[in-house]
Amino acid sequence: MENKEVDILIVGAGIIGTSIGAELARRGAKVCVIDKGSVGMGCSYGNAGWMTPCFAMPLPMPGMLLKSMKWLLDPESPLYIKPSLSLDLASWLYQFMKAMNAHQARRAVDALVVLSQKSLTEYEKLGQKYPEIHFQQKGLLMVSKTASGVAAAVDELNYVKDLGVPGKVLTSEDIQQMEPALKSPLLGGVYFSKESMAEPLRVVQALSKEITSHGGEIIENCELKEIIINGNKVEKVLTSQGEIRAQTVVMATGSWSKSLAQQMRLRVPILGGKGYAMIVPPLAQQPQYPMMLVEKKIAITPRENSLRIAGTLELVDQDFSITQKRVENIKKGAREFLHLPADLQVQELWAGLRPCTPDGVPLIGFHKNISNLMLAVGHQMLGLQSGTGTGILVADLIEGKTPFVDMNVLDANRF
Template sequence: MQNKEVDILVVGAGIIGASVGAELSRRGAKVCVIDKGTVGKGCSYGNAGWMTPCFAMPLPMPGMLIKSMKWLLNPEGPLYIKPSLSLDLATWMYHFMKNMNATQARRAVDALVVLSQKSLTEYEKLGRLYPETRFQQKGLMMVSRTQAGVAAAVEELEYVKDIGVTGKILNGDDIQQMEPALKAPLLGGVYFDKEAMAEPYLVVQALAKEIRQHGGEILENCELQDMEISGNRIESVKTSQGTIRAKQIVMATGSWSKSMAKMMRLRVPILGGKGYAMIVPTLEKQPQYPIMLVEKKIAITPRENTLRIAGTLELVDQDFTITQRRVESIKKGAKEFLHLPDDLQVQELWAGLRPCTPDGVPLIGYHQNLNNLVLAVGHQMLGLQSGAGTGLLVADLVEGKKPFIDMSVVNANRF
């Protein structure tokens, strides 16, 4: 057991906590990052590795209402909300429905694209320092076999093309030429040329190295268990390894944030968007590009000696169980587009909980009741692609600098 005093305590060493810790350490603060497990083993471990500003849409986009009703009925669909009587789910759904409007979606996308583009620049720099992150800016393809799928891809491009995201509409032949690993026939899609990918776990590990190299400290297996609050300040926190006093505390606890917040009597309505990723051996016809299979909502990421297939979003509350039926539907969906062998060997199967706020936008900023607490949570499907930018943003806030996005969009006190 030990007692410590630091400038900044970051709780959570996923992509968000590691990005915040690295940036504040680089700027000279005395930083301590704690995690109840080990660095980068939460949702940041096995995600698709995409750094794609083109995908900045929050979950409750207009038009989702009809779709969400369909998900309720299909437990094998790409997106699924299991009906339940939980009050947390009911509250979450209420805010989800309330936020499906065009004005809110536009403001959110504008801010999230900037956050993602800033992140992309940072990851490119990180990739030069740490080549093991395997940062590659190959672009990304959205492909489809249906009119509706092609229309969705084109709509995605239309929505972001005026805010600096570039892309090209492709027909089936164009796609086949660029990516012969895809099975014919294909109707069309979009190629976003500036999007990137990397190894998500190795990115967090590189950031951890940055923290240590700049004098910061990381305590693993160190759980925040309680805190001493006096007036509107957190005086100290009790962890499984002793007491820590910090001038400022950054909460970056991903899908665990709801229970963390309850400890502080704060309302943070975050549920987990469970998704799966499987690593399979390199295919005989291995894709060269990251590919989004539009109607299946499956993400294909080529890796050095393997392939990652990721997908599904099932709204849950701290439930990490693997539902084989949903895993099989990902395999089946991928097999319709790729030459997967009948006896596909899954080398690793992983489930992660995306930290989902009901309006699909993260909560970033100081809390109104506790003036030394900064929230950096709820990055839903975009945690990797907006992580490094969140690190810059939080560091700017802590230093009292003018933030580079409209902070009212990510307002930490909006629920």
């Protein structure tokens, strides 16, 4: 690569970086997106593919304190925080506990639903233009075998129903009729009718096509090494392939953001929320709906010729190792709800790190001291569902337009 000069440089070609790149390229900016690997091969590769505004809950919801204490002690729980003496973890957990209050949760959910709904409208359009992303609006089932699980699903509905996310409470019989692939007995659940899904990698690839077809450029295997700051501006960035100068630099580096931000004297307390997804052959009784198995926190996504089973959240710092015991727990949990064969074959097993901020809300906006540096990181469990909305939001902020969502909640400088 020769040294370059562009309007906007975006670092990271996951769902967030490509959403921002596509939106800005459509608006006529000269955009360059770089990635240290290949497009969409970070956390955006193998997620559950859900575009579900109903799941706008940040991780530190009120009432989580006791649960998180229990997880600390239970490596088999669907959410696990490995005890460690790391200062980063201690400070992250302190901020996490602080964020567990009703006021903060309400503001977070309001903002994340707006961002997710905006994104959903964009994905509908993307699905029409790129049928290969397999955008489908089938709705989403939350199903449970326990009273506390049903109560959690109903709570979720109550939290979002006034924000224009329709859903209805279902009895065990309703669910069995809708989704015969589920084992009985079930106790109940909720059906959210507008929720959607697509193939996550193909979505990133479609957005990449949008970038290049609007004159933008994507450079793979190009790692950001250093940001050179002059006064209160980024002067240029040094990459593994050469120098790039840009009017605005956007960081969309997901779970890698903490150490990169340290270079810029910015506190970005992002840890990885490790999750696993496995692709298995279609079941004899293949589910028709995407489903959340509430008490197991397992996501089931029916695909054309297979099924994706995803779950667990294990707080780590750049650790991509696979813990077989946790994978077995996901299978065991799924087996309680679905007729999985005894010799279940896993065609693909993948681990990804969700970029998790302690308050469960992304960091979006300009750096307070570096006027041409924008952050768009920390989309935790909902990077896909809020991706294209983030693209529009970042493009609006760069163009000086009024943002469509409460920026106090998303403030990039809040930590």
